[in-house]
Amino acid sequence: MIAYLIDGPLWYFSLAVFCIGVLWHLARIIFTRGRTDLSVARGSAGGGAIRNVFSRFIPHREIASQIGLPVVAGYMFHLGLFAVLFFAAPHVIFLEENLLGFGWTPMPHWAFIVASQFAFFGLILLWLRRMLTSVGRLISTTDDHVAAILTFVVMLTGCLALLKGFPELRLLHRFTVELLLIYFPFSCLMHTFTFIPSRAFTGAWFGRRGIDA
Amino acid sequence: MVGHFSKQIIYEAVKLSIILLLAVCVTLPEVASANAPRQQKDFPQGVSAVSPGSDLWRDVRQRDLPLQGAVPLQGVTQVQGVESGVLINAQGDRWARFRTENPVRYAPMALLGVISILVLFYAMRGKVGIDGGLSGRMVKRFTDYERIVHWTLAIVFLWLALTGLILLLGRTLLIPLFGHHVFSLLASASKEGHNLIGPIFLVSLVMMVISFARRNIYEKGDLTWLLKGGGFIGKGHVSGGFFNMGEKSWYWMVILIGFAISISGLILVMPSLGQGRVIMAISHVVHVFGAIVLIAVSLGHMYMGSIGTEGSIEAMKSGYVDINWVEAHHDRWAKQVKENNLILSAEDFARLQGRKFDPADTVTEQS
Numbered sequence: 235m236i237a238y239l240i241d242g243p244l245w246y247f248s249l250a251v252f253c254i255g256v257l258w259h260l261a262r263i264i265f266t267r268g269r270t271d272l273s274v275a276r277g278s279a280g281g282g283a284i285r286n287v288f289s290r291f292i293p294h295r296e297i298a299s300q301i302g303l304p305v306v307a308g309y310m311f312h313l314g315l316f317a318v319l320f321f322a323a324p325h326v327i328f329l330e331e332n333l334l335g336f337g338w339t340p341m342p343h344w345a346f347i348v349a350s351q352f353a354f355f356g357l358i359l360l361w362l363r364r365m366l367t368s369v370g371r372l373i374s375t376t377d378d379h380v381a382a383i384l385t386f387v388v389m390l391t392g393c394l395a396l397l398k399g400f401p402e403l404r405l406l407h408r409f410t411v412e413l414l415l416i417y418f419p420f421s422c423l424m425h426t427f428t429f430i431p432s433r434a435f436t437g438a439w440f441g442r443r444g445i446d447a
Numbered sequence: 448m449v450g451h452f453s454k455q456i457i458y459e460a461v462k463l464s465i466i467l468l469l470a471v472c473v474t475l476p477e478v479a480s481a482n483a484p485r486q487q488k489d490f491p492q493g494v495s496a497v498s499p500g501s502d503l504w505r506d507v508r509q510r511d512l513p514l515q516g517a518v519p520l521q522g523v524t525q526v527q528g529v530e531s532g533v534l535i536n537a538q539g540d541r542w543a544r545f546r547t548e549n550p551v552r553y554a555p556m557a558l559l560g561v562i563s564i565l566v567l568f569y570a571m572r573g574k575v576g577i578d579g580g581l582s583g584r585m586v587k588r589f590t591d592y593e594r595i596v597h598w599t600l601a602i603v604f605l606w607l608a609l610t611g612l613i614l615l616l617g618r619t620l621l622i623p624l625f626g627h628h629v630f631s632l633l634a635s636a637s638k639e640g641h642n643l644i645g646p647i648f649l650v651s652l653v654m655m656v657i658s659f660a661r662r663n664i665y666e667k668g669d670l671t672w673l674l675k676g677g678g679f680i681g682k683g684h685v686s687g688g689f690f691n692m693g694e695k696s697w698y699w700m701v702i703l704i705g706f707a708i709s710i711s712g713l714i715l716v717m718p719s720l721g722q723g724r725v726i727m728a729i730s731h732v733v734h735v736f737g738a739i740v741l742i743a744v745s746l747g748h749m750y751m752g753s754i755g756t757e758g759s760i761e762a763m764k765s766g767y768v769d770i771n772w773v774e775a776h777h778d779r780w781a782k783q784v785k786e787n788n789l790i791l792s793a794e795d796f797a798r799l800q801g802r803k804f805d806p807a808d809t810v811t812e813q814s
Contacts, residue, residue, distance in 0.1 A: 303592060347643060355599075355647045362598050367591045368765075372801040393643045394636035403636055 237401065240409050248412035255419025256427060263431065275442050282441015283434040290433050304363055311356025315389070317341065317349035324398075350393060357386055381423050388414050507534050530723045542728040550735045551619055554612070561743045565750045575756045577775045583793030583806070585767040586784050594766055596658050600651040600701075606644055608742045610637035615735060642716050649709040656702060662689050663698045668779065688779040697748055701741065708737040765800060767791070 293305050319325060323340035330337030341349070361382045364370040388410045395403035418424070425432075440447050498504075521532040530536070589597070613621070614637050621630045669692035675685045677693045685691070690698070711730035714722055722730075753760050758772035770790050773781040784790060797804035 303595070350643055351646055354644060355650065358599055358602060358647075359595060362595045362602075363591070366594050366598065366766075368800050390640070394640050396639040396643070397635045399635050400632045402632055 237405055240405050240412065244412050245408070248415040252415040252418055256424070259419055259424055260427060260431075263428065271439075271442060273443070276444030277441045279438040279442040282445075283438040286437020286440060286447075287430055287433045304360060307356045307359035307363070309356070310352045311360060314349045314351070314353030314356060315385075318346065318353055318389075318392075322346045322349075350389070353389060354386075354393075357382065357389070361386070375422075377422050380417070381421050384410070384414050384417060385423075504535075529721055533724075536724050538728070539724060542731070546731070546735075550732075550739065551616060554615060554735075554739045555620070557739055557743050558746070561746045565746060565755075569750075569755070574754060577757050577769070577771045579771050581758055581769045582771045583796070584770045585765075585791045585793070585796040586770055586773055586789055587766060587791075588762045588768045588773075589766045591766065593658050594763055596651065596654045597763055600648070600655055603644055603648045603651055604741075604745065607641060607648055608738070608745075610641040610644075611738055612742075613637040614641065645709070645712050645716065648705070649713070652702065652705045652709060659698060660702075663695045665692070665695060669695065686779060687777045689777060691777065697744065700744060704737045704741050708734055708741065711737070765796075767796060 293301055298305075321341040323343070323346065326337050326340040340346075361379075364374050364378065364382070388407070391403070391407040391410045395407045398404070414423075521530070522534060524532050613633055617630050617634055617637075621633065625633075666688060668686055668688065672685045672687055672692040677685060677691065711734040714720075714730040715727060715734060718727060751759065752763065756776075758769050761772075762768045770781070770784070773784060791799070793806065794804045
């Protein structure tokens with residue numbers, strides 16, 4: 235019964251909430267009309283947008299030494315998670331058989347393990363920094379903690395189910411994924427989709443005003 | 448004449464054959480009964496005969512021979528690979544027996560023993576307080592980075608301890624409680640979780656060395672701390688620097704045993720690197736005993752850093768400690784702190800923590 239629920243109705247429900255929620259959220263951002271900028275353009279908005287999207291991948295030289303840990307841990311976590319999510323063999327097979335109808339070459343098992351370790355290590359460091367630094371603690375919301383813990387639990391249950399010998403462990407992993415999918419559109423996890431438009435918007439505004447930032 | 452002779456030979460041959468046949472018929476049941484189990488109940492159901500190759504395999508196994516160094520008896524083969532010439536590694540039996548008879552038996556005793564001592568100590572001594580109580584005036588002890596390194600190592604260590612103990616003791620302790628299926632599920636999950644997170648412990652350990660090693664080098668005065676039992680035996684506090692000898696010894700124990708556990712763990716988790724089964728067995732013993740020692744001592748560390756000593760947990764929570772705590776436990780460091788005027792007022796500390804200052808929350812100073 236529980237297996238049927240997790241593999242069937244709850245999976246489709248969570249997928250629907252995720253897709254509709256993300257699309258609704260993005261549409262709301264795109265179609266929101268901001269104030270028209272009446273100032274004389276001093277530079278290219280498009281150039282500023284593109285420049286800002288890429289320049290923000292590297293920290294500013296002035297503060298690089300102070301934010302070394304979150305930058306390194308951030309890259310470890312995000313790149314590790316991306317690799318595991320889209321190139322781990324079980325995920326590629328799952329996407330091919332259940333969603334897309336086509337697959338791609340997965341990464342070898344050792345690379346999967348290393349990527350998982352990077353993701354785990356990065357997330358632990360980032361969450362501890364959030365908890366242990368006074369500024370990090372003050373600017374963190376409940377949403378930030380729930381998102382971090384839920385992501386960690388999803389990764390952990392996935393790692394526990396690696397041996398594929400027990401359907402209960404696979405179901406536990408899938409259940410936590412479904413919880414994450416339902417939570418995703420209403421949380422800070424939306425930055426997965428909004429960080430590029432957000433950077434582009436800010437960069438365009440800077441570019442038009444001639445701000446070199 | 449020749450024909451008669453031939454008939455005689457044939458007659459004699461037939462007669463001899465009949466006699467032999469009769470003899471075989473008479474003796475065969477005896478031979479069979481000699482080879483058959485003497486008592487059927489000595490053998491498992493379905494097995495009706497002693498293996499005719501048992502002597503051969505006994506010779507191959509060489510179990511009863513004395514140890515030939517650490518290397519099992521090797522034969523000759525064209526198969527290329529580590530220990531491919533070893534048909535049966537008899538020492539594997541010794542290792543399996545050792546594992547069952549020693550760590551599985553003594554690990555729970557060691558851990559329960561330490562827990563009992565701590566409970567007893569707490570019941571007798573209670574929380575070790577600070578003369579004069581907490582003042583609310585704080586001194587920075589650890590940076591954000593140092594605390595992140597400490598807690599990363601602590602979280603990873605606790606996870607590895609939990610999953611490792613399930614793997615080591617689960618068969619004995621969990622099967623009677625939850626049954627075979629739940630145990631096998633837990634064991635499978637623990638194995639994967641243990642192996643995947645394990646290397647992060649090694650990296651955390653390296654970060655720990657880089658962050659803390661310099662301040663943990665032994666110095667003059669540390670031995671006095673040891674001789675006075677760290678102040679826990681008898682009354683009064685013992686002189687200490689930034690770290691006292693107990694803290695330094697725990698640190699080096701974590702580093703040295705931690706590296707031993709990590710390296711032996713890597714040897715175990717990557718069996719195809721060319722190490723033989725003997726190296727694997729030795730690594731397993733080092734891994735298990737190192738882990739048990741570290742887990743047992745870590746219980747003491749956790750006790751001392753939290754409910755055992757007043758004001759200690761704040762060092763790893765906020766990175767700051769009360770000046771009275773510093774004077775009580777690390778008087779030589781307290782002298783440096785005062786000379787360099789590094790003491791924060793309670794108001795400044797609250798502001799740094801993003802809190803509104805409330806004297807009632809921080810000051811417990813006794814007159």
